[in-house]
Amino acid sequence: xxxxxxxxxxxxxxxxxxxxxxxxxxxxxxxxxxxxxxxxxxxxxxxxxxxxxxxxxxxxxxxxxxxxxxxxxxxxxxxxxxxxxxxxxxxxxxxxxxxxxxxxxxxxxxxxxxxx
Amino acid sequence: xxxxxxxxxxxxxxxxxxxxxxxxxxxxxxxxxxxxxxxxxxxxxxxxxxxxxxxxxxxxxxxxxxxxxxxxxxxxxxxxxxxxxxxxxxxxxxxxxxxxxxxxxxxxxxxxxxxxxxxxxxxxxxxxxxxxxxxxxxxxxxxxxxxxxxxxx
Numbered sequence: 001x002x003x004x005x006x007x008x009x010x011x012x013x014x015x016x017x018x019x020x021x022x023x024x025x026x027x028x029x030x031x032x033x034x035x036x037x038x039x040x041x042x043x044x045x046x047x048x049x050x051x052x053x054x055x056x057x058x059x060x061x062x063x064x065x066x067x068x069x070x071x072x073x074x075x076x077x078x079x080x081x082x083x084x085x086x087x088x089x090x091x092x093x094x095x096x097x098x099x100x101x102x103x104x105x106x107x108x109x110x111x112x113x114x115x116x
Numbered sequence: 117x118x119x120x121x122x123x124x125x126x127x128x129x130x131x132x133x134x135x136x137x138x139x140x141x142x143x144x145x146x147x148x149x150x151x152x153x154x155x156x157x158x159x160x161x162x163x164x165x166x167x168x169x170x171x172x173x174x175x176x177x178x179x180x181x182x183x184x185x186x187x188x189x190x191x192x193x194x195x196x197x198x199x200x201x202x203x204x205x206x207x208x209x210x211x212x213x214x215x216x217x218x219x220x221x222x223x224x225x226x227x228x229x230x231x232x233x234x235x236x237x238x239x240x241x242x243x244x245x246x247x248x249x250x251x252x253x254x255x256x257x258x259x260x261x262x263x264x265x266x267x268x269x
Contacts, residue, residue, distance in 0.1 A: 023175045024140035056171040057244060061237035072232045084164035091247050092240050093227045 001028035003036040010111040011077075012040045013104065015048040021059030029062040034069060045070060046107045050080030055088055067098070075099065079107040129157050131197040138178040138190045138209065146194060147171055158200050162269045166203060169248040169267055170194070172241040173207055181211025181261060202268040213256050219263070222246045 006013045014036050021029050037045065047063065049055075055063070067076045079101040081089065089095045101107035132153045136142040147167060154163055174192065182190050193208045222242025227235065246252060249265035256262075 020144070022140075022144065022171065023178070024144060054167060054171070056168065056175060057238065057240040058175060060240060064235050064237045068233055068235065082164075083160045084167055087161075087164050088168060088240075088244065091244055092224065096228055097230075097235065 001025050001032045003029075003032045005036045005040060007040050009108060010113065011043060011108065012037070012045045013048055013108075014045060015050075015104075016052050019051060020054045021052055021062060022054065022056045023058040026058040026062040029059065030065050030069075033062075033066040037069070042074065044075045044077060044111060046077045046079050046101070046104065046111075048079050048104045048107075049082070049085055050104060052080075052085055053082050055085045057088070057092075060088055060092060060094065064094070064097075077101060077107055079104045127157060127200045129154065129196070129198050129200060129203060131195065133193065133195045135191055135193040138174075138182045138187045138192050138211065140178070143171075143174045143178060143192075146174070146192075150194070150196065153196075154203075158203075159269065162200075162203075162267065165248045165267050166205075169245050169265065170205065170207075172245050173263060176241055177207070177209045177211060177261070181209050181214075183212070185211060198266075200269070202266060204266050205264065207263045209261050210259065211261065214254055214261060217254070217256065219245075219252060219254050 002017045004015045004017065014033065018025065070076050077099040080103050081100060089098070089100065101110060132150065134146050134149055136146050147170060150170065151163065151167060154166060177192055178187070191210055195206045196203055198204050220242045222245065224243045225236035225239045249267050252265045254261065254263050
C-alpha cells in the first residue's frame with residue numbers, strides 16, 4: 001500500500017494511490033498511514049481518496065483506525081469519494097464522523113486562510 | 117442493434133457463474149469479474165451497491181466460515197442473473213455453518229457522538245448487506261451454505 005504525503009500549506013494531505021482499500025490491504029493501510037504521518041506536525045489531515053474506487057468495511061475500519069491515531073484534537077477529513085466509497089460512508093453514518101470534501105482542491109480551499 | 121456492451125433500460129443481464137477459493141486475492145478477482153460483467157449493463161449506483169454487498173458477504177465467508185480451515189481447499193460459488201434494474205445473487209460455500217442458522221441482524225454500531233478513541237472499527241458488514249439488499253435468505257443444504265439476496269436499482 002503506497003501513500004504519499006504533502007505537508008505544504010495549511011493541511012497535511014495523505015494521498016492513497018491504490019484503487020481499493022479492502023480486507024486484503026486494511027492492515028497495510030494502517031501501517032502506511034502511520035509512516036506517512038511521521039513528523040508531519042500538527043493541523044488537519046486530508047485523506048485524498050480520488051484514486052480509490054472501492055472501500056469495504058475492513059477498509060473503513062482501517063480509516064477509522066487512522067482517525068484514532070491522530071487523536072481527538074487533530075481532525076482527519078476525506079476528499080474525492082467514489083460512488084461506492086460515499087455509499088459506505090453514508091450507510092455506516094461515518095459521513096457524520098468525517099468532514100467530507102468533493103475534491104482535494106475543495107478541501108485545500110476550505111482550509112486556506114482568508115486573503116488579507 | 118445493441119451490442120453486448122451497450123446499456124439498455126431493463127435489459128437482461130446474462131447469467132454469470134464463478135467459483136474460487138476463499139482467499140483475499142481470489143475474492144478480489146471475482147469482484148473484478150462481476151464488475152466487468154455488469155459495468156456496461158447497470159448504472160454506477162447499482163454497481164456500487166452490488167460490489168459492496170458482495171464484498172461484505174465474501175469477506176464474512178472467508179473470515180468466519182473458513183476460520184481455522186484450509187482455505188486453499190475451500191470453494192465459494194456465485195451465480196447472478198437479472199436485469200439492469202434488479203439482480204439476484206446466490207452465494208454458496210462449503211465452509212462451516214452460520215452460527216444460529218441465520219444471518220446476524222447487523223445492527224449498526226453507535227457512531228454519532230462517540231469519542232474518537234471509542235469509534236467502532238468493525239461490525240458494519242451485515243448492516244451494509246441488509247441495507248443494500250432485499251429478500252436475504254440463508255440455508256444450510258448438503259453441507260454447504262447458501263445465501264441469496266436481490267439488489268435493485
